[in-house]
Amino acid sequence: MHEIFVTLGFGIVSAAILSLSAVAFTLEYAVTNVANLAHGEILTVGAYAAYVVQRSTGNILLSALAAAGAGGLLALGMQVLVIDRFVRSRAGSLLTFVATVGIAFILENILVIIFGAANVAYTIPQSAPMQIGPFLWTSTELQIILSALAITAALYVIITFTKFGKALRAVFQNRELARVTGINSQFVAAATWFLAGLVAGYAGFVLAESVGTFTPYFGFSFFLITLTATVAGGLGKPFSTMAGAVIVGLALVFAAAYISSSYNLAFAFAILTVVVLVRPRGLFTKPGRSMFE
Amino acid sequence: MISQFWVDYLVSVLTEGAIFGIAALGLNVIWGWAGDFDLAFYGYVALGAYMTIVLTVGQPIPPSQYIIGLQLPYPVAIVGAIAASSLLGLVIGLIALRNLRGIYFSIVALGAVYVLYVITSQYVPLFNGYNGVFGLFNPLGAELNISFTDYPYYFLFFCLIVIALVFLFMARVSESRFGLVLRSLREDERAAAAFGRNIYALKLKAYVLGAAVGGLAGSLLAAYLTAFNPSAWAPLEVVILYSAVLVGGKGNIRGVLLGVFVIFILVQESTRFLPDVPGQPNVVPSLRLITIGLVLVLFLYFRPQGLIPEGRRRYHMPGPQAEPSASGDAKLQAASGSLVQAPGVEAMAASAVGPSAGAATITATSARATPAQSAVAPDSLPDILVVDGLTKRFGGLTAVDNCSFRVPEGQVTGLIGPNGAGKSTAIDLISGFKLPDGGTVTFSGANITALPPHRIARRGLIRTFQTPREWPGLTVLENVLLAKFEPDQETLFRGLIGPGLGHRSIAERDLARAREILAEFGLTTLANERAGNLSGGQKRLVEFARIRMAQPKLVILDEPMGGVNPVLGERMAEAIAGFVRAGTTVVVVEHNLPFIERVANQVVVMAQGAVIASGPFEVLRSNQTVIDAYLGNEVGV
Numbered sequence: 001m002h003e004i005f006v007t008l009g010f011g012i013v014s015a016a017i018l019s020l021s022a023v024a025f026t027l028e029y030a031v032t033n034v035a036n037l038a039h040g041e042i043l044t045v046g047a048y049a050a051y052v053v054q055r056s057t058g059n060i061l062l063s064a065l066a067a068a069g070a071g072g073l074l075a076l077g078m079q080v081l082v083i084d085r086f087v088r089s090r091a092g093s094l095l096t097f098v099a100t101v102g103i104a105f106i107l108e109n110i111l112v113i114i115f116g117a118a119n120v121a122y123t124i125p126q127s128a129p130m131q132i133g134p135f136l137w138t139s140t141e142l143q144i145i146l147s148a149l150a151i152t153a154a155l156y157v158i159i160t161f162t163k164f165g166k167a168l169r170a171v172f173q174n175r176e177l178a179r180v181t182g183i184n185s186q187f188v189a190a191a192t193w194f195l196a197g198l199v200a201g202y203a204g205f206v207l208a209e210s211v212g213t214f215t216p217y218f219g220f221s222f223f224l225i226t227l228t229a230t231v232a233g234g235l236g237k238p239f240s241t242m243a244g245a246v247i248v249g250l251a252l253v254f255a256a257a258y259i260s261s262s263y264n265l266a267f268a269f270a271i272l273t274v275v276v277l278v279r280p281r282g283l284f285t286k287p288g289r290s291m292f293e
Numbered sequence: 294m295i296s297q298f299w300v301d302y303l304v305s306v307l308t309e310g311a312i313f314g315i316a317a318l319g320l321n322v323i324w325g326w327a328g329d330f331d332l333a334f335y336g337y338v339a340l341g342a343y344m345t346i347v348l349t350v351g352q353p354i355p356p357s358q359y360i361i362g363l364q365l366p367y368p369v370a371i372v373g374a375i376a377a378s379s380l381l382g383l384v385i386g387l388i389a390l391r392n393l394r395g396i397y398f399s400i401v402a403l404g405a406v407y408v409l410y411v412i413t414s415q416y417v418p419l420f421n422g423y424n425g426v427f428g429l430f431n432p433l434g435a436e437l438n439i440s441f442t443d444y445p446y447y448f449l450f451f452c453l454i455v456i457a458l459v460f461l462f463m464a465r466v467s468e469s470r471f472g473l474v475l476r477s478l479r480e481d482e483r484a485a486a487a488f489g490r491n492i493y494a495l496k497l498k499a500y501v502l503g504a505a506v507g508g509l510a511g512s513l514l515a516a517y518l519t520a521f522n523p524s525a526w527a528p529l530e531v532v533i534l535y536s537a538v539l540v541g542g543k544g545n546i547r548g549v550l551l552g553v554f555v556i557f558i559l560v561q562e563s564t565r566f567l568p569d570v571p572g573q574p575n576v577v578p579s580l581r582l583i584t585i586g587l588v589l590v591l592f593l594y595f596r597p598q599g600l601i602p603e604g605r606r607r608y609h610m611p612g613p614q615a616e617p618s619a620s621g622d623a624k625l626q627a628a629s630g631s632l633v634q635a636p637g638v639e640a641m642a643a644s645a646v647g648p649s650a651g652a653a654t655i656t657a658t659s660a661r662a663t664p665a666q667s668a669v670a671p672d673s674l675p676d677i678l679v680v681d682g683l684t685k686r687f688g689g690l691t692a693v694d695n696c697s698f699r700v701p702e703g704q705v706t707g708l709i710g711p712n713g714a715g716k717s718t719a720i721d722l723i724s725g726f727k728l729p730d731g732g733t734v735t736f737s738g739a740n741i742t743a744l745p746p747h748r749i750a751r752r753g754l755i756r757t758f759q760t761p762r763e764w765p766g767l768t769v770l771e772n773v774l775l776a777k778f779e780p781d782q783e784t785l786f787r788g789l790i791g792p793g794l795g796h797r798s799i800a801e802r803d804l805a806r807a808r809e810i811l812a813e814f815g816l817t818t819l820a821n822e823r824a825g826n827l828s829g830g831q832k833r834l835v836e837f838a839r840i841r842m843a844q845p846k847l848v849i850l851d852e853p854m855g856g857v858n859p860v861l862g863e864r865m866a867e868a869i870a871g872f873v874r875a876g877t878t879v880v881v882v883e884h885n886l887p888f889i890e891r892v893a894n895q896v897v898v899m900a901q902g903a904v905i906a907s908g909p910f911e912v913l914r915s916n917q918t919v920i921d922a923y924l925g926n927e928v929g930v
Contacts, residue, residue: 035396037403085594094330097396098535099593101332105532106586109579117575224407227400262415269404273388276401280392 007257008250009135015249016148017207019242021222022229023155024200026241028075030172031189032083034096035235038104039200040223042078044216045107046071046201047208048115054122063122064147064205071201072194078103079193084186104220111216119213144206151199152242158195159238168192172236224265225252228272234282244283304445306562311452312513314553315459317537318546319506322463324535325543325603326472327499328479330395333385333402335531336409337504340381341374341511342521343413343420348373350428359421367432367516374512375505381409382504383497390496394482406531414523425522432516452513459506462789463546468606468798469788470779473767475499476544477775480764487724487762488843489750489778498785533557533582536589542599551600560584605768607821608804610811674701677847677878678754683722683732685715692718694902696732700847705869705879707893707910709886711923715902716882717759720849724756725749737846751778753846759855761832765825769816769835772824773807774799776839807842814838814868829856837868840877848872849880854888866892898922 021043028036049070050063057063082103086096127139137145159165167188170178179185207222208214225248233244248271255267279285316338323331348370352362365373389401413420420426431444439447466472477485478492486492515521533556541552564581592599678700685693693715700706710716721727723734725746733742741749763772781787782800791798811817814834819827824835833853840848853865862885869892872879883889889896890910897907900922906913913919 035400082590082594089594091593091597094395094399095593095597097399098330098539099590101532101535102586102589102593105589106583109582109586112575112579113573116573221407224404227404231397231400263411265411266408269408272404273401276393276397277388277391280397 005134006136007254009137009141010257011250011253012135013137013141013144013210014253015246016145017203017210018225018229018249019245020148020151020199020203020206021226022233022241022245023152023238024075024196024203025226026230026233026236026238027168027192027196027199028079029230030236030238031168031175031185031192032079032087032096033093033175034083034087034100035093036078036083037097037100037223038078038107039226040219040221041104041107041111042071042074042197042200042219043204043207043222044111044214044219045074046204047214047218048111048120048216049201050205050208051115051120051122054124058123060124060143064202067205068198068202071199071204072197074107075197075200076190076194079190083193084189087189108216108220115216117215117217119215121213122209124209140209144210147202147206151202155195155199155238164188164191221265225268228268228275231272231280232275232283234284237282240282240284247283301445304449306558308445308449308452308517310553310557311449311456312510312517313534313537313557314456314550315452315513316507316510317534317541317549317553318456318459318463319503319510320534320538321503321543321546321549322466322475322499322506323503324538325545325549326467326475326479327496328476329390329496329500330399331402331500331503332399332531333389333406333409334503334507335526335534336406337378337382337507338511338514339413339521339526340409341378341508342515342518342525343426343511344374344377344508345370345512345515346426346429346521347420349432350426353421357421357424357426358418359426360419366436367429370432371509371512374515375508378508378511379501379505382501382507386497386500386504390493390500410523410526421522423523425520425525427520427522429515429519448516452517455509455513459509460546460550465798466785466788467546469785470775470783470799471785471788473771473775473799474783476767477764480766481762483726483746483758484762484764486726486746487750487756487758488776488839489747491745491747502785532589533561533585536585536592539597540588540592540599542601542603544603545599545601548599548601548603555600556585556588560588603766605821605823606771607768608770608799610770610808610817610820674703676700677702677737678723678880679733679735680719680723681733681735683719683734684730685718685722685727686730691902693722693729696899696903698897698904698907700878700880701895702878703873703876704894705873705881705892707889707896708880708882708899709884709889709896710899710905712884713901714899714922716899717851718902719899720756720851720882723749724754724849726756750845754849755840755843755845755847756849757836757840757851757853759852761829761836763824763827763832763835765823767824768821769824769827769838770804770807770811770820772835773810773838773842774803776842777803777806778843779803810838810841813841813871814864830858830861833857833861833865837865840872841868841875844875845877847878847880849882851882852884853881854883854885859885862888862891 021039024042025036025039028034028039046067050067053066054060054063082099083096086099124140129136129138130142132142159168167178167183170181170183171185171188175185178188204219208218211218229245229248230241231244232248233241235241248268251271252264252267256264275283319337320331320334323329323334345367347359347361348363348365349367350362351364353359385402385405389398389405393401414423416422431439431441434441434444437447474485474490474495478490478495482492518525537552537556538549539552540555541550542548561581564577564584567577567580570576676699680699681697683693683696684691696715696719708716708719718727722729725741725744725748728743733740735741736749736752736754739752741752741754764775767775782803788798808817808820811820814837816831816834816838819831824832827835836853854862857865866888869879869881881889881892893910895908896910896913898905898913898919905922906916906919
């Protein structure tokens with residue numbers, strides 16, 4: 001019984017990180033209809049920004065803010081300089097998707113030039129694990145869980161109750177219609193990407209904290225798990241995505257604990273395959289019955 | 294005097310270029326022709342390389358571990374590599390192509406290659422984990438008595454022969470009917486299914502063909518590198534291959550080779566000579582990759598069609614205006630000019646002025662004769678299509694509700710009803726594009742309920758769509774040519790050996806028929822124009838020409854007058870009469886009631902998902918239910 005709670009406790013931490021990354025990815029998709037393959041690199045850049053600040057100041061809060069800020073600015077830059085131009089030139093979502101592959105490639109290699117390809121790590125003092133209910137968590141893990149809950153709550157308020165959130169949902173439903181009804185869809189898209197970038201950058205920081213070490217390629221491998229969670233939850237739907245992330249996060253941790261941790265990506269892909277074959281629009285939708293429906 | 298260093302360098306660059314050229318030609322089948330953005334592609338190259346090595350080397354010496362180790366001759370290993378990559382492509386394609394398109398397909402493909410990468414690097418007994426497999430030195434060198442120093446030249450020569458053969462193979466496929474059909478999937482899948490193409494099977498064929506060519510490239514790569522390990526193929530490496538295909542011009546095999554030259558040789562090699570930054574070994578290779586990424590993004594934005602775009606294949610058209618001139622506008626004008634001169638147009642223009650006027654005609658007591666009226670009473674004719682109790686629900690909404698009607702053979706049946714009556718959904722259900730929740734569809738005496746669209750089309754039931762679904766990147770002639778499903782002519786094998794008579798890639802008989810039909814519809818001058826450049830009305834004419842070419846037993850036309858200048862009405866009515874004369878039964882969905890009155894022998898009226906009335910138009914004219922459904926109680930007095 002004890003062992004299950006240890007695994008479950010770790011699973012909650014993983015699910016928290018994954019849900020942050022996945023909700024950011026789904027928000028990016030929601031307003032531009034573009035699956036951003038360079039999403040993983042936003043996490044990586046966030047992790048390295050926190051690394052730089054942590055090295056010079058040693059302050060964790062400042063590091064976290066740096067990660068979020070760097071992620072936000074990077075996502076905003078991607079949206080304004082590249083994605084928005086592609087969307088406006090009616091390039092088609094597949095062409096834009098290919099462009100994000102190129103961006104991922106460029107960002108990874110810029111990071112290699114600046115930081116090298118070797119592993120780096122933060123130096124954050126770890127507290128002894130604390131007993132909370134049946135779970136054992138370190139202070140870092142508690143910080144991850146609580147901040148993920150807080151961010152989720154903030155996103156919920158923004159998307160559900162604010163005028164901006166309403167505009168965001170309108171743009172997701174129908175970009176053209178939103179535009180002709182006077183919503184500045186370009187602004188909504190840019191603001192949403194900035195918001196998503198903040199979340200993704202922070203997710204990169206907590207992921208790096210949780211994993212321990214990272215390289216310029218680490219965001220990309222986590223991106224595949226993010227994709228699985230997002231597709232399982234439903235692309236473009238923030239809260240279904242987070243639910244998908246919790247399911248996938250827990251499933252992967254249990255698979256790692258009871259089968260093997262070397263094949264995490266393979267397990268993620270297995271889940272992804274089953275989901276796209278059975279419920280291509282997400283676990284919380286009705287299954288499509290014909291290819292053309 | 295060129296130094297030996299430069300000769301060796303040139304040989305290695307050309308060898309690499311040839312190998313990646315082969316891989317790019319394989320990727321072009323999947324991405325350029327079938328239109329699937331396959332992020333798994335480099336996995337097939339890698340598997341080919343791994344398999345070649347483990348097939349040619351002996352048993353592993355501990356601590357090395359790998360499978361097979363049979364010391365087979367290199368040519369056998371090449372075949373084995375191609376087979377392994379094809380098989381993997383088949384498995385991934387079976388999963389990913391089943392019902393996934395666009396980014397969903399790419400995501401699953403990316404996942405698949407990543408898993409492959411994880412397994413090959415983590416599971417040591419397969420290909421020796423991170424250390425990889427090695428030991429393939431100068432294959433066949435000893436057998437053919439080639440010295441160590443001469444071997445690179447021979448190997449380059451071998452690679453050039455292979456790429457030449459692959460190029461000729463691809464050139465043949467490109468010009469064949471099989472190649473055209475693949476492109477039609479890329480251009481519009483629904484239209485391809487509506488004209489009898491099994492999309493899943495065709496996409497799978499293209500995918501496996503591409504994977505096989507990737508495997509071939511891999512087996513050459515293995516011989517060139519002598520070893521292979523996971524660091525030789527970080528999954529994002531495929532981006533380099535993508536840049537090459539995109540920069541050159543996807544879909545165009547010459548363009549693809551040019552792209553390989555530009556990316557692999559110009560960009561890669563020019564950056565190789567940048568000075569090294571002391572203590573920073575990563576800078577130069579990373580700068581090279583950044584350059585490639587930038588080239589990819591900039592090309593996608595400024596020139597997505599590539600340096601040499603996929604050309605239009607021009608076919609000879611008989612007649613004085615046969616050779617298309619550069620002035621497309623002049624041709625378009627000439628074509629519409631000929632439409633204005635069509636007989637009876639003025640009379641048609643007076644009556645056909647859109648649906649609102651049409652609705653008014655219902656209540657009026659105009660005694661205009663219906664010229665298409667047949668002398669035979671519809672009741673005495675056999676029914677070619679019987680729809681019985683068809684039902685479709687979307688969540689809480691029942692779009693088609695226990696809908697039943699019959700279509701007598703050899704007649705024109707109008708299907709009318711207000712917006713939201715469920716007409717288009719009913720057509721989707723009949724033609725297999727949506728699956729019904731209940732009811733049956735019987736066509737020519739056979740139950741076709743819930744068959745996939747291509748099977749229904751092959752039985753002789755063809756439908757059109759509310760918006761014309763032409764294949765925009767194909768020419769008008771090709772659009773018409775491909776309307777006829779020719780199972781024997783469209784296989785890859787046929788594409789390679791030619792259609793049988795003569796040496797042309799497309800059967801002359803089909804071309805002649807397509808030309809004849811284009812002439813009939815006044816489209817001869819536009820034959821070699823891309824269909825996507827046509828006006829709305831011209832696209833409708835192409836759609837009609839396709840039906841003529843397909844010669845189905847039954848055609849369902851979904852709002853053929855939608856978005857069309859009423860002047861074209863006369864021509865459309867004539868074309869429908871022509872279909873009937875050629876033995877095609879017609880169902881036409883239309884809001885333009887005068888048009889229906891003119892062309893249809895009888896009319897089926899739908900409202901709120903069900904059939905509320907059917908019979909000759911003039912009888913329904915006075916039917917209060919029909920008037921209410923169209924105009925509401927208050928108005929329809």
